[in-house]
Amino acid sequence: MEILRYAAFTDRPDGGNPAGVVLDADGLSAGQMQVIAAELGYAESAFLSRRSPGRATVRYFAPEAEIPFCGHATIATGVALADREGAGDILLSTPVGPLDLRTRQVGNRFVASLVTVEPRVEGIDDDVRNELLQHLRLTVEELSADLPVQLSFAGNIHPIVPVRDGAVLRGLDYDYDGLKGLMMAQGWGATIAVVHRLGPDVFEARNPFPPGGVREDPATGSAAASLGAYLRARGDVAPPATLTVYQGSDVGRPSVITVDIPPTGGMTVSGGAVPISA
Template identity: 80%
Template structure:
């Protein structure tokens, strides 16, 4: 078994979000995949099986649990495959549906793009909202006056929590155990997207990830897609549009995620990835 290591949504090995990638996982059990992910300690790792020309199946594991969908590990997988087989398009079967994964050379580097499943956006129960803010250690006056706290799905359910300014985002220091318990009770298996708007189509984000056993995710493709769905549902962007999300600087791994927002349907998450030495 060859375990590849890539940093996604970056052009440098010490940036972005690291992911493990196993391109031939047909002989691995779920327990063995979980053990590999735990040993790597990355936010997620991707395991491909049933590879055929133009298609494959993928499963994602965080250090402590299997995750339905992961954006950055998918981007890493796309670049890893393109480096071996050349750019192209792959129908990737995941537990949330079939995704189109496309790679191309852009300005001399490989860029991968995935199209998400159909997103949705919903309100949050007031009690759960209060619990969420309590565990994030955020007060009402820490929040954006213009953008509400909502749930958004584009492969994973992400609470979207817009805050009023960069100072609140920088100071984020949440209750890990309390947030972990709340997310488990609610079935929120990915990250909470705490975001701050820099421009109409530019945000910075921090993403606590206790369900996966990770304090903070450096780059979260599924959360960026969910933020794009949130903005589209609220009429905050005019499709077709492009959302840029800066993430990871607060944990020393700056990343850049691009989300294409069409008028309807799934969103397109794009980024590069670079190999990390073992």
């Protein structure tokens, strides 16, 4: 068994979000996958099994738990496959449903794109919202005046928390244990997307990830997709549109995530990935 290491949503090994990738995990139990993910210590790792031409099954593990869907580990998987077998398309069977994963060559590197499951957006209970803000150590005055806090799903549920300016985003310092408890109680197994709008279709983001045992995620493809779904549902973008999300600079691993927002259906999340040394 070979454990590959890739940084996704970047073109440099010290940027983006690292992911472990195992392309032949048929002989591994869920417990073994969890141990490998914990030893790697990355936000998530992807394990492929039941591979056949154009198809495979994938499972995702964070250091402390299995995750239904992970954008950056899927992008890393696509590039890892392309590095070995050339660009192409593969249909992935995931715990949240089938995902189309496509790779193409751009210059001397590969770029991967995934199409998410059908998204949905819903409101958040006032008491839950208030507790969320308490654990994020954010005041109502620090929130965006134009964009509300809502829940958005494009494979994982992500609370979308827009803040008023970049200074609030830079100063984010949350209560790890309190936020983890709230997220576990609410069934939010992925990240909180704290975002600031830089332009009509450009955002910067920070993503706490305590359910996975990670203080902050450097690049979160599923959260970026959920942000795209949130903007479409609110009518804040005119599809087809392309959303750019900058993330990771606050933890020293800058990343760029691109989300194509169609008029209907799943979001298309794209990015590059590069191998990193053990």
